[in-house]
Amino acid sequence: MTWLITGGAGYIGAHVARSMVAAGERVVVLDDRSSGLVDRLPETVTVVEGSASDRALLDRTLAGHAVSGVVHLAAKKQVGESVEKPLLYYRENVAGLTVLLEAVVAAGVSRFLFSSSAAVYGVPETGLITEETPCLPINPYGETKLAGEWLVRAAGRAHGISTACLRYFNVAGAAAPELADTGVFNIVPMMFDRITRGEAPRIFGDDYPTPDGTCVRDYIHVADLAEAHLAVARRLDGAGAGDLTLNVGRGEGVSVRELAEVIGEVTGFGPKPVVEPRRAGDAPEAVASAARIADEVGWTARRGVREMVESAWEGWCLRHPEARAAERP
Numbered sequence: 001m002t003w004l005i006t007g008g009a010g011y012i013g014a015h016v017a018r019s020m021v022a023a024g025e026r027v028v029v030l031d032d033r034s035s036g037l038v039d040r041l042p043e044t045v046t047v048v049e050g051s052a053s054d055r056a057l058l059d060r061t062l063a064g065h066a067v068s069g070v071v072h073l074a075a076k077k078q079v080g081e082s083v084e085k086p087l088l089y090y091r092e093n094v095a096g097l098t099v100l101l102e103a104v105v106a107a108g109v110s111r112f113l114f115s116s117s118a119a120v121y122g123v124p125e126t127g128l129i130t131e132e133t134p135c136l137p138i139n140p141y142g143e144t145k146l147a148g149e150w151l152v153r154a155a156g157r158a159h160g161i162s163t164a165c166l167r168y169f170n171v172a173g174a175a176a177p178e179l180a181d182t183g184v185f186n187i188v189p190m191m192f193d194r195i196t197r198g199e200a201p202r203i204f205g206d207d208y209p210t211p212d213g214t215c216v217r218d219y220i221h222v223a224d225l226a227e228a229h230l231a232v233a234r235r236l237d238g239a240g241a242g243d244l245t246l247n248v249g250r251g252e253g254v255s256v257r258e259l260a261e262v263i264g265e266v267t268g269f270g271p272k273p274v275v276e277p278r279r280a281g282d283a284p285e286a287v288a289s290a291a292r293i294a295d296e297v298g299w300t301a302r303r304g305v306r307e308m309v310e311s312a313w314e315g316w317c318l319r320h321p322e323a324r325a326a327e328r329p
């Protein structure tokens, strides 16, 4: 089998590529390098530079490498930016996906995995989110992920493609320091960024109806997430059966205050977090039910929050050597 991984030079994509290569799969990466780093990838991986919505390039790549499955991670992913630039997000994440799916159908590729997100659920009323929890996204980013799922499932049904939509919860950690997330959009790098500047991490709201008043989330180690992709990829039979929609999380809630405590211990940063007002659109609690993915493909997360923070910190310090305690302002 040869898998095409779009966005494979990105944070999650590079982990997926490494897991698949380690498991003996052939991998080709298609990435426009808008946020990806090709040096994250093993040398055995062929890298095609360009857009995942360039039809001519897709046709050449799918045929030239005899691709039999696609893992589609390439996307715009910043919630705030999606509110300011919804047309860009719909063009990249939805219109771009239709082009990719047309190429997939034309090339007879029969397996398709799609990176979705817990953002499709919006602000759910229930703390424990199953795949049956209503999808009511509250920003254009989440809308484009939900529309992407509809596209993928509809194309799969109509054209005999086995599909899977994976709804990632809060991704953190790194399998190796050089693979770490370089963006500062998620809570762990945001707290590292404050600490590096000698400022206490921020907690947005401590008056939520949760045990310690701060928001509760489900954090998943990116290495576990990569293994989930491999397990799901192997489950797709390529005969049109599938249509899987799966949460990918640990099924365990961790509060922002608990996370900040682990971050303080790992980084050696003493000052307590500062509490600021709530942000609009933050659900009090969002924890995945991880039962369906365990039943369907036998995958369960193995790594805990401390391992996520420790590995993320090693990666952060590689790119920000001044973050180490002795060097901080």
Ligand SMILES: NC(=O)c1ccc[n+]([C@@H]2O[C@H](COP(=O)([O-])OP(=O)(O)OC[C@H]3O[C@@H](n4cnc5c(N)ncnc54)[C@H](O)[C@@H]3O)[C@@H](O)[C@H]2O)c1
Pocket (backbone or CB within 6 Å): 006, 007, 008, 009, 010, 011, 012, 013, 030, 031, 032, 033, 034, 035, 036, 037, 050, 051, 052, 053, 072, 073, 074, 075, 076, 077, 092, 096, 115, 116, 117, 118, 168, 169, 170, 171, 186
């Ligand atoms: N990081 C998270 O916490 C998280 C959570 C839920 C879902 N996701 C989804 O996972 C996927 C990967 O996220 P990530 O955190 O690895 O982001 P990332 O920015 O590190 O990776 C995205 C990769 O896609 C490439 N890319 C972007 N647009 C492209 C295009 N049009 N053509 C070709 N390549 C393109 C970028 O260069 C980059 O290598 C995204 O679809 C994102 O929405 C991420």
